[in-house]
Amino acid sequence: MTAFFAALAEHEFLQSALIAGLLASIGCGVMGTYVVVKRIAFLAGGIAHSVLGGMGAALYFGSDPLSGALVAAVAAALLMGWVRLRWKAQEDTLIGALWAIGMAVGILFIAKTPGYQTDLMSYLFGNILLVPQASLWFMVALDALLLSIVGAYHRQFLAVVFDEELARLRGIPVTFFYLLLLVLVALTVVLLIRVVGLILVLALLTLPAAVAGHYVHSLGAMMLLATLLGGVVSTLGLALSYGPDLPVGPVIILLAGALYIVSALFTQSRARRRARASVVTAATGGKAVG
Template identity: 50%
Template sequence: MLEILQYEFMRNALIAGMLASIACGIIGTYVVVKRIVFISGGISHSAFGGIGLGYLLGIDPIIGALFFTLASALGMGIVSKRTDLREDTVIGIIWATGMALGVIFLGLGPGYPPDPWGYLFGNILTVPRSDIIVMLILDAVIILIIFSLYKDFLALCFDEEFATVVGVPTERLYLVLLSLIALTVVVLIRVVGVILVIALLTIPAAISGQLTYSLKKMMIFSILLSAIFTTCGLWLSYVLDLASGAMIILVCFTVFLLSSLSKSLRSQRSYVHA
């Protein structure tokens, strides 16, 4: 294990994994408890449009993705709060349109279209230093906002209507939460890609939810679990010479399966004893 650390790309990959774990541990917890997995899927897939636009305009695709995810998050949030349109229909539309735009933008670019594989399924081994800095800044923004508005977000997720009644600006807060999901997606794209992001947002938080009944602990457990999963997945992909993003997700899934099985066995046993 240690000898792989002598490569700079491996060290960068591990750092990227850690930074991704912080974002997805905190925000993934909200995605799971507030049951906004589908809207998060819409946000992450729309990122592909931004990646394509980045290529076309010759700017960092990650920055393009940041604009697209923020725009789609705010767009879907406003549509779901202020109009009578069905929320899940709108999410499905933005989901696919973002992907379609990405493909068109890539095709419009000069020369042969670049290989989108790394952005779709992640390629943590090619994370450049500049992206690590972007990830670091986004993590800092996420931590700062959640730390200062923790109690308001808890009320928003637990009982939005009551929070509104006692004077919490729930609509604005919900848009902030969706924007934080957008930032998290951008942090995770390099690691697992736009298609697999949703797994890293939900699985560690879902496992943590089986271990604790405290939101704060759920976040901390999710961060630790994601860090372990990304590191294990990275190591397995190195050893087996398989795609890193997909390997990380398979590690997540395996642990989720084991955790769920052991939880249902435990509750069955306590049922027999009772």
């Protein structure tokens, strides 16, 4: 790890990778919180994997895969949101079908695109070490867009996330804000693709927010803590993978997964201790034991 921080001062590609990880942590901290609290991880996963269709089409027609991913992500978010709102009885099946169709379309386009698509492999599995300067500005723009919309409509999103029926009674256009929320999740998916790749994006989107949820209950505090955890995990993943020359994306996800498991075990153990203490207190009439 010491070698990484020494190399960080010398190599521009490492500095770009670190900036990309920190930029991605903003998106995963803010939007991941909504995904975890609203319990729409399956929907977010469907959006993420449907993106392959847009990437494959963009490659086939000679465009930037990231632009195809952006269009496909927004389209998938709107379509899956509409399915969720209109077809609740068959929601899981239909979203699963759209998920599979999006990937199948992408694979067909890729198969018909001449040559071996090395760029596509970096989008599928992530290659934070090869993030170009243009992608960093793209990530800055997406973060700015996410933060500005969330800042402007935080109270509406809060109402939709926690109680849709109450939000309707208060006159909030629930359908509009729910679909807007999914579109923002779609933008975050595109934001994270460069860091951990399409295959692992759902884990980075949800795990830091899930860990933050173990310790704070305010949505704003959860976003801040999730963003901090995302930044720490991304930086540590980059540092730990540098020496052994390991793929950075999977290392980041393994760290996030390990952090979640340890946190879940700790909070469960703490809850059991508190439950036992309350039982002992009740049994002794509130008097100290011993």
